[in-house]
Amino acid sequence: xxxxxxxxxxxxxxxxxxxxxxxxxxxxxxxxxxxxxxxxxxxxxxxxxxxxxxxxxxxxxxxxxxxxxxxxxxxxxxxxxxxxxxxxxxxxxxxxxxxxxxxxxxx
Amino acid sequence: xxxxxxxxxxxxxxxxxxxxxxxxxxxxxxxxxxxxxxxxxxxxxxxxxxxxxxxxxxxxxxxxxxxxxxxxxxxxxxxxxxxxxxxxxxxxxxxxxxxxxxxxxxx
DNA sequence: CGTATAGTCAACCAATAAGTTCACTATTAT
DNA sequence: ATAATAGTGAACTTATTGGTTGACTATACG
Numbered sequence: 001x002x003x004x005x006x007x008x009x010x011x012x013x014x015x016x017x018x019x020x021x022x023x024x025x026x027x028x029x030x031x032x033x034x035x036x037x038x039x040x041x042x043x044x045x046x047x048x049x050x051x052x053x054x055x056x057x058x059x060x061x062x063x064x065x066x067x068x069x070x071x072x073x074x075x076x077x078x079x080x081x082x083x084x085x086x087x088x089x090x091x092x093x094x095x096x097x098x099x100x101x102x103x104x105x106x107x
Numbered sequence: 108x109x110x111x112x113x114x115x116x117x118x119x120x121x122x123x124x125x126x127x128x129x130x131x132x133x134x135x136x137x138x139x140x141x142x143x144x145x146x147x148x149x150x151x152x153x154x155x156x157x158x159x160x161x162x163x164x165x166x167x168x169x170x171x172x173x174x175x176x177x178x179x180x181x182x183x184x185x186x187x188x189x190x191x192x193x194x195x196x197x198x199x200x201x202x203x204x205x206x207x208x209x210x211x212x213x214x
Numbered sequence: 215c216g217t218a219t220a221g222t223c224a225a226c227c228a229a230t231a232a233g234t235t236c237a238c239t240a241t242t243a244t
Numbered sequence: 245a246t247a248a249t250a251g252t253g254a255a256c257t258t259a260t261t262g263g264t265t266g267a268c269t270a271t272a273c274g
Binding site for chain 3: 116120122146147149150153154157168170171172
């Protein structure tokens with residue numbers, strides 16, 4: 001299906017995560033997506049390309065405008081991968097909690 | 108805290124995700140972590156370094172052996188970031204479900 | 215028509231990443 | 245003391261990434 005390498009790589013850049021965050025609030029034209037950033041439109045366009053290649057967003061052309069919107073599946077799969085370790089880190093955090101608990105028992 | 112860029116970047120490599128998966132089954136010496144891979148020990152050592160720099164694992168030296176074990180926090184934070192979009196993609200998947208439902212209504 | 219708008223494409227640059235090999239250090243075993 | 249084991253460090257290669265600029269295409273507007 002979608003490639004976890006690509007998904008995680010796409011998310012490993014602050015700008016791209018910000019784009020995803022923006023698009024979570026609704027579809028937007030590229031120009032609007034690019035507005036908050038200092039870099040050139042070309043640079044943002046490339047970021048959008050990376051996200052779209054990873055399947056995290058889709059881009060549809062209407063007139064001369066490209067509208068970007070977020071897509072569900074790859075993030076879903078990333079979470080699925082990470083969740084395989086959820087029991088593990090719950091346990092580790094519980095252990096930390098217990099430790100802190102013990103430490104404070106002589107108050 | 109931990110750096111999401113680094114966390115996602117560390118997870119964007121198949122070898123490194125395999126290492127994490129291996130370590131989820133318990134602490135292991137580097138040599139054992141490296142065993143399944145065709146690449147050199149040095150290469151695996153570098154991957155381990157990347158994971159450890161990202162805080163995803165920790166490495167402790169006992170004798171001449173380095174034991175690697177998984178650490179909870181950064182993956183936790185990655186999941187937290189992704190989960191901000193969970194409502195979003197649930198909705199998208201629900202919409203897909205509804206669509207497929209509708210499609211089959213004339214059976 | 216001509217011009218502004220939205221964006222891509224190609225070429226380039228500097229930095230980083232993933233791998234290699236070879237030499238080296240540190241620890242354990244004989 | 246010597247030799248095997250576990251791993252690091254440095255130097256190098258090749259590919260990819262994130263950014264730039266400048267020229268170009270496609271659509272909309274007057």
